Amino acid sequence: MSIEKGKISSLQLLFLIAGFVQGSGLLIDFTVGITEHQTWMVVLAGLAVTTPFFLSYVVLAKRFPGMNLVQINDMVYGRVLGKVISIYYIFFFLMTLSFNIRDVGELYITFLMPDTPFIFLLAVFTATCAYAVAKGIEVLARVSHLFVFTSIFAIISTFILLIDQMDFSNFLPFFEVPFMRIFQGIHIVSVIPFGETIIFLVIMGYLNNTGHAVKNTFIGLLIGGLSLFIISVTDTAVLGRTQTIWTSPSFQSIRLIDIGTVLTRMDFLIGIAQTVLIFFKCSLFFYTLAVSVSQLFGLKSYLPVILPLAGIEVIVAATVFQSPVDHAMITQNTGIIYSVPLIYIFPPLSLMIAKIRDLPKVERSKGT
């Protein structure tokens, strides 16, 4: 029995994935301090590294149609080990969602509304996400193209408005950053946001037709990846080496928009566009968390767990890090290391085990 009644098309899935990845536009800042002017290379390399793993998620979802990640884990690893792995995934969803909610709070406290209480911003944002999640995946999927087009508009218009301040010599010299830092940068980008697309293993179970799933999900990932690439190019071209000293280089570069002293202070508008995109990403994460928790406990619906989870998320987001520096330091090390098995090991392993045990067929024949 499915706990979600709604269905989504593979075209909607394309926009969901693209919007989800674009929602991490501000999060490439974690990499900038490490990879400096070579961040654009790291974004492309991160996309290339994650693509085979991402395709393994899609193939896994196609192999287990109508099933979400928790159900797949139960079937592949057995009830006990499957539940343990699912709890590990739920912890990842819980923590990553709290980081993203905190990101919004930090963005507003630092740049837009410095006098507003931090907890109030977190509570309002989480409540809005909870409302979207309560409406179901179909509603989010129906509006997903609007989020993607908003993001593309914001990214391209920022790029065009900043062209006069760009200095492309900022990209030189190539390959100056030591290999270890490039490797860490690729690791960060391949987890945030590309690896986070693991949440779609929960959502892809509600596809009404898995026919074009591989092609459409890949295009979605590509749109998101290219958007991040344009953001990283804009930041480096505009800010140069100074981009490493800012808390949020992408936001700082937007602040520099000045067209004839008429078109200035665009940061508020772009800030709103960014908030909308992070809202979309957080809603998808929240939905995944609520569905996974409900599936773990064998509930009929995920609706009763939304508000208590929102309450937990607000407090975890408020207390998980002591400062933005603490946030960046932990994310650049522990945050990306503990999620490695979830993103790179379990999905391909599940696929391999499913192939060896011929799992869905065996289960189907048992059922008949």
Place this chain on the structure above:
Amino acid sequence: MIFLLLIYALIIIIIVPGLIKRNEWRELAVFSILYIIAFVLGLMYVLDIPIPSPMHGLQRLIVDVLGIKYPMQ
């Protein structure tokens, strides 16, 4: 504090009657567990009682105990 109590009272009023009416006892049990965790965390936050961060614990495990980390730049 009053705001917290009001919000959590409101959550009970919104969710619980429907669950009881539909005899969804398993849903009610899971809701209650998560609700208590959320309320206790909220109360600790309001009363300024330090809440341990799971990420700091994880960092101690991964970086200090297992020694897995990227070299400092």
